[in-house]
Amino acid sequence: MSGACAVAQLQRNPSQATLMTDGLDSNVIARNVRTVLDRIRQAAIRAGRRPDAIRLVAATKTVSPDRIRPAIEAGVRILGENRLQEALPKVTVLGSCDDVCWHFIGRLQRRKVKAVVGIFQMIHSVDSVELAVEINRRAEEAGLTQAVLLEVNIAGESSKGGFAPFELTDALAAVEGLLNLSVKGLMAVPPLTTEPECTRPYFRAVRDLAGSLADRGLGRARMDELSMGMSHDYEIAVEEGATLVRVGTAIFGARHA
Numbered sequence: 158m159s160g161a162c163a164v165a166q167l168q169r170n171p172s173q174a175t176l177m178t179d180g181l182d183s184n185v186i187a188r189n190v191r192t193v194l195d196r197i198r199q200a201a202i203r204a205g206r207r208p209d210a211i212r213l214v215a216a217t218k219t220v221s222p223d224r225i226r227p228a229i230e231a232g233v234r235i236l237g238e239n240r241l242q243e244a245l246p247k248v249t250v251l252g253s254c255d256d257v258c259w260h261f262i263g264r265l266q267r268r269k270v271k272a273v274v275g276i277f278q279m280i281h282s283v284d285s286v287e288l289a290v291e292i293n294r295r296a297e298e299a300g301l302t303q304a305v306l307l308e309v310n311i312a313g314e315s316s317k318g319g320f321a322p323f324e325l326t327d328a329l330a331a332v333e334g335l336l337n338l339s340v341k342g343l344m345a346v347p348p349l350t351t352e353p354e355c356t357r358p359y360f361r362a363v364r365d366l367a368g369s370l371a372d373r374g375l376g377r378a379r380m381d382e383l384s385m386g387m388s389h390d391y392e393i394a395v396e397e398g399a400t401l402v403r404v405g406t407a408i409f410g411a412r413h414a
């Protein structure tokens with residue numbers, strides 16, 4: 158059985174992102190949304206969780222507003238974007254927080270924070286104290302409190318950002334005084350494995366980490382939200398405690414051939 162949990166060779170190259178004009182039609186997108194929502198519900202029930210404790214974030218990088226609309230009509234309420242420049246025109250077209258809210262799920266550069274704060278209801282990808290400080294500063298300027306998740310590099314991958322698990326206690330202490338920042342929980346992007354089931358231990362590790370942080374006392378922070386699970390493993394993530402699953406391909410189809 159050696160190699161059963163090998164890391165998949167599938168490449169995710171965000172620089173290749175282009176707005177997709179072909180691909181799945183509206184009916185297929187709507188049906189995919191209903192399927193994903195149903196599978197989330199079933200996974201929740203299997204795990205003895207309340208289905209309404211899990212929210213779907215449709216990951217819409219490279220997806221045009223015309224193809225996002227049928228997803229919204231089929232029940233998507235949160236859109237996750239990775240890049241500010243790509244998101245802004247979509248926010249203009251699709252609106253913000255009437256029918257649908259936006260979450261920022263990609264790596265965030267400090268110089269983009271000013272524009273991100275106030276548009277995105279939640280930032281999933283806070284990967285340094287410096288970034289948290291900047292978000293807090295911009296949120297204070299804007300007179301609001303920004304909800305964030307701390308990204309944890311749960312598998313210790315050198316290619317990925319995020320806090321190492323052992324850094325989180327200090328990180329929480331460091332952001333405790335940032336009063337315009339509201340830490341809601343953790344986000345993780347585990348390695349993409351050949352078998353979805355191979356990701357389960359990572360999801361469990363994220364949940365256990367959130368639990369042990371909470372046991373040690375969180376101050377103003379919360380560990381209510383766990384953002385984990387993507388197209389190939391969101392059901393397993395739900396079984397392991399995810400409250401936010403970020404699903405792109407299973408709704409909109411492959412991003413590029």
Ligand SMILES: *Cc1c(COP(=O)(O)O)cnc(C)c1O
Pocket residue numbers: 216218239262263346387388389403404405406407
């Ligand atoms: C693209 C993306 C997703 C969705 O990935 P799929 O495999 O297409 O479901 C989830 N999270 C992040 C951070 C992403 O960049």
